Amino acid sequence: MKKIYLSKAKNQIARHNTIRDINRQIVLNYVRVRSPISRAEIARETSLQRSTVSAIVDDLQSLGYIEEIGTGDSTGGRKPTLLQLKTGTPVAIGVDITPRETTIVLADLGGNLLQKETLPTSPDLEYMNEQILTRVKALADANEGHDLEVGISIPGIADQITNTVLYVPYFQWVNWDIGHQITRATSLPVTIDNDANAVALAELWFGAEEVKRTRNFIMVMISEGIGTGIVIDGEVYRGENGAAGEFGHMYVGENAPVVCSCGRQDCWEAHASEKAVIRRYLTNGNDSRSGMFDMDHLLRLAENGEERATSILKETANYLGIGISNLIIGFSPQAVVVSGRIVKAWDLIKDDIQAFGRRSIRQELSGTQILPSALGDTPTILGSISLVLARKFASAS
Numbered sequence: 001m002k003k004i005y006l007s008k009a010k011n012q013i014a015r016h017n018t019i020r021d022i023n024r025q026i027v028l029n030y031v032r033v034r035s036p037i038s039r040a041e042i043a044r045e046t047s048l049q050r051s052t053v054s055a056i057v058d059d060l061q062s063l064g065y066i067e068e069i070g071t072g073d074s075t076g077g078r079k080p081t082l083l084q085l086k087t088g089t090p091v092a093i094g095v096d097i098t099p100r101e102t103t104i105v106l107a108d109l110g111g112n113l114l115q116k117e118t119l120p121t122s123p124d125l126e127y128m129n130e131q132i133l134t135r136v137k138a139l140a141d142a143n144e145g146h147d148l149e150v151g152i153s154i155p156g157i158a159d160q161i162t163n164t165v166l167y168v169p170y171f172q173w174v175n176w177d178i179g180h181q182i183t184r185a186t187s188l189p190v191t192i193d194n195d196a197n198a199v200a201l202a203e204l205w206f207g208a209e210e211v212k213r214t215r216n217f218i219m220v221m222i223s224e225g226i227g228t229g230i231v232i233d234g235e236v237y238r239g240e241n242g243a244a245g246e247f248g249h250m251y252v253g254e255n256a257p258v259v260c261s262c263g264r265q266d267c268w269e270a271h272a273s274e275k276a277v278i279r280r281y282l283t284n285g286n287d288s289r290s291g292m293f294d295m296d297h298l299l300r301l302a303e304n305g306e307e308r309a310t311s312i313l314k315e316t317a318n319y320l321g322i323g324i325s326n327l328i329i330g331f332s333p334q335a336v337v338v339s340g341r342i343v344k345a346w347d348l349i350k351d352d353i354q355a356f357g358r359r360s361i362r363q364e365l366s367g368t369q370i371l372p373s374a375l376g377d378t379p380t381i382l383g384s385i386s387l388v389l390a391r392k393f394a395s396a397s
Contacts, residue, residue, distance in 0.1 A: 023048060027056045029393055031066050031083050032109075038072060038080035057083065063147050064089035065109060065392075085109050090143045091392065093136055093188070094384030095152040097121060098195070099170045099224045102128065103378070104135050106143065107385045109392070111206055115139070123171045133181055140186040150182055150190040151387030153198040153380045155225065158242050163192055166241060169261045170224070191387040196221050196245055197236050198383025199375070200229025203337055205386045208374040214334045218327050221379065222320070222340035225261055226269045228327070248273070252322045257283060272319040274341070281312045299344050310348065317349035321356025328357055328368045339373035346372040 023046075030042050043053045060066045067086040071079035087110045096103040099121060106115035117135065122128055140148060152158075156168035163183075165176035179190040193201075200219040203211050211217065219229040226248035230237040238244050248269035249262050256270030257279040270276060274295045281298055301309035324336050336357070342349070350370070357370045375382055 023052060024056050024059065025392075025394060027053060028060060028065060031060075032085055032393060035084035036069055036072065036082035037084075038082055040080055065091075065147075087112055088114070090114055090146050091148060092385045092388035093139050093148060093150045094381060094388070095132055095136065095150065096195075096378070096381045096384045097128075097132075097152070097154050097168075098380060099155060102132065103381055104132070104139070105381060105385065106139055107388075109389065111382060111385050111389065113381075125171070125173050125176060129176070129178060129181070132178060133185060136182055137185050140188055148188050149388040149391060150179075150186075150188050151198070151384040152178065152190065152192040153195045153384040153387070154192060155195050155223075155227075158192040158194055160191065160193065160238065160242055163190060165192060166243075189391070191391060193236075193238075193383075193387055194227065194229075194242060194245070195380045195383060196227025196229040197238060197242070198229075198387055199227075199339055199373075199379045200231050200236050200383075201386040201390055202375055202379055202382040203229075203339075203373065204231065204234065205389055206375060206382055207337070208371070210369075211335065211337055211371065211374075216331075216333050217335040217337055218331060218333050219337045219339055219373070220320075220324060220327070222272065222338065222342045223274055223380075225273050226323070230331070247323065247327065250323065250326060252319060252326075268319070268323040272316055272323060276319075277312060277316050277342070280315065281309065295341050299341065302345055302348060313342070313345050313349055314352055316342075317352035318356070320349070321353040324353060324370060325356040325359060333368055335369040335371055337371050337373050339375060339379050341377055343372040 026046055027042055030045060031037060039050065039053050039057055043050045057066065064086055066083050068081050069084050070082055072082050087108045089108055090106050091109050092107045094105045094107060101118050102121045103116065103118045105113050107113055119131060136150060154165055154168055155170055157166045159166050163179035165173065165178060167174055179192050182188065182190050196219065199221050203219055215234050217231050221227040228245040228247045230245050249260065249267045251266050252268045252271055254266050256265045256276060258270050258276050259265055260267035260270040264270065278293060278295060278298060282293065298309050302313050327336060354370050357368060373379060
């Protein structure tokens with residue numbers, strides 16, 4: 001659960017609605033983390049009155065958040081009724097915008113996708129604005145009566161205070177107010193965040209157990225570019241105006257195979273992103289194949305033992321290791337989690353990446369784990385959903 005900061009709460013403590021909302025979120029978190037759990041157990045663990053817990057549980061059941069699943073063992077009295085999160089009820093509309101395609105999903109509290117549609121991403125902002133607004137409104141209208149919220153993951157910088165997309169460098173989009181437009185059209189709350197931050201949040205919600213138990217880690221997402229999400233004390237660190245974590249633009253070496261989205265050829269992104277991997281493979285090869293050649297193709301070639309594909313992935317792993325080494329030196333996190341399609345080749349590249357990581361650790365300190373993500377090929381979709389779930393389960397804002 002998210003930490004409750006007393007400095008934020010002291011001016012709100014007398015407000016009945018604030019106390020009620022915090023208590024409701026605490027109960028919901030207990031059901032999420034400890035289910036199956038009874039009302040009596042929640043009351044004992046939280047020191048809330050039994051009547052308060054029962055009223056909150058009734059409210060959460062009416063919203064479709066939790067459900068009763070039978071009885072547990074008796075400790076001397078009546079058998080307790082057990083509770084768990086209810087799946088199948090829509091609570092989140094996720095909008096995942098990537099340079100190639102945009103995915104819009106409907107999901108439940110467990111992050112299960114109930115509905116999904118995909119469209120190609122256009123550089124035409126007006127067109128994309130209309131497409132997203134129309135599709136989100138259609139989902140909202142079709143699921144009227146459910147407690148929906150919207151999460152939007154973008155390959156750029158978002159200001160969560162103003163709920164505005166400040167900048168998407170791939171398309172040069174600036175000051176896009178899609179969040180306000182969706183709220184005006186649907187009355188639904190909207191949360192917008194950088195895709196790497198959203199994926200870091202998804203690691204906390206849906207990642208491997210060893211990641212979910214980690215309080216301080218950095219998520220490195222390899223895609224068209226390189227994004228990093230920083231988690232400190234179990235929360236995503238965004239910095240001023242949501243601009244923290246732009247480590248894809250740090251210097252790692254000259255003469256990269258591609259130009260970074262910032263226009264330079266010495267950035268981490270220019271050396272170790274998917275587009276860099278593909279260009280490195282095609283250099284001195286048949287460039288006419290570039291239109292039909294993608295990361296999945298290269299990974300399949302490496303899996304089947306093609307020497308050039310294997311060599312290119314290992315070379316890229318060296319550059320990934322250099323960047324991760326810098327992150328370890330600067331942050332000393334408990335773990336670095338690598339996400340993206342390149343994780344399919346983890347057995348091939350992990351030794352090269354970890355060799356650089358080990359060089360970064362002072363001998364008297366415990367080592368940072370470098371781990372592959374368990375989120376699969378499309379972590380940013382889960383990221384967009386996680387933006388909603390984090391709000392619903394947050395103990396305090």
